[in-house]
Amino acid sequence: MPKIDVNKVAEILKKNELEPTLLRRVMDELRLAVQPDPGEEEKPPPIKKQFVILVSDPEQKLPKDDFVGWVLQIPEEDNVGTTPERVCRAAYDFNDTKKGSLLPVSTIGETLENVPAKHFKEYNTWVKTRTPVLVVRTDNQIPKEVVETEHF
Template sequence: MAKIEVNKVAEILKKNEISPAILRRVMEEMNLAVQAEPGDEEKPPAVKKQFVIVISDPDEKMPKHDFVGWVVQIPETESVATTLDRVYRSTYDHNTTKKGRLMPVKTVGEAFEHVPAKAFKEADVWVKTKTPVLIIKSDNQIPKE
């Protein structure tokens, strides 16, 4: 819907010869309506995020085999080295809740699957894949025919 300034509406009403009493009442109501709109409050700017893939390599076989991992996002201004610490912090917080005490999370994979998004959000981590995804190695070359 198009927005129009209160002053322009007043000019249009004057041009169409509306009585001053009605014009004053309409202008007062419009000024109250403009002040009362809570939707015009400015939102804080969205946090810019970067993607990080956490690779599951419990046997330290990275050069030889394909792996599974999880895709997460952290704030763009933060170091990717802090990603696992953020996941650990979220998991510790979850394990202190009632649900976490009943079924504590013990591995990173369980954390991504079972810890609620609210706990991750408090640590500025946004999990994009709850189930692990396959990571394929590449030699970064396009083969020629």
Template sequence: MAKIEVNKVAEILKKNELPPAVLRRVVEEMNLAVQPDPGDAEAPPAVKKQFVVLLSDPEDRMPKHDFVAWVLQIPETESVATTQDRINRAAYDFNTTKKGRLLPVRTHGDAIENIPAKAFKESDVWVKTKTPVLVLRTDNEIPRE
């Protein structure tokens, strides 16, 4: 669609002898229509975010190496000790499917990254991060100065 300036439209309407009151209302409406909306201003691109698991280690029991982890959810009424069994059950079920027979999962990492959410849901576990995230250690103290 061709764009035309409001002034040219006003001149064309004036040549066609429109009443001044109607001409003024039309020009005002056109000026309002061409004003940019304040909500349409170009917003800065969204910042990509990542999950981080912060591990409290005040007694310095964990080794000094980097770790990776996955963020999962299980029902609140269940013990967290059952999480690995839930992943194993989902992996066994997945490996019996056609896709699982072609590309079986052998580790917890493979299972979390490759098994669809539906299979995990049947085992009452929900994967929040399919890719591993870095685990940071802290001594759980805020420095005084």
């Protein structure tokens, strides 16, 4: 619902020639309704969140260095190996458009960041993170003893 200034409401009521006593009562009630409740505390700003891809790597085949990736969705029954091909097809479609001919995409990263969702939708692909996120490796095991770590 759109918000309206109390003074604007007063002007509208005056234009419609309301009785001054009724106008004063209505305006007093509106001013009271607009006041914040004294019991309400200001909430702290929300915590900014990020996506992280957690990859199980018990045989330690992945590289030790940090690397990035994107989070996408495809239909459950489809082969996940077709995901790169889907992204490439969306890039080809985009590059065939007027905007794509002016600013063509040439990498997977550029495609995921710049190509509109309608091009991915044709191939049943939904991009959840347009910017790359860090991929974190895990050996998929919970240690038996408690390990002292930094508090989050």
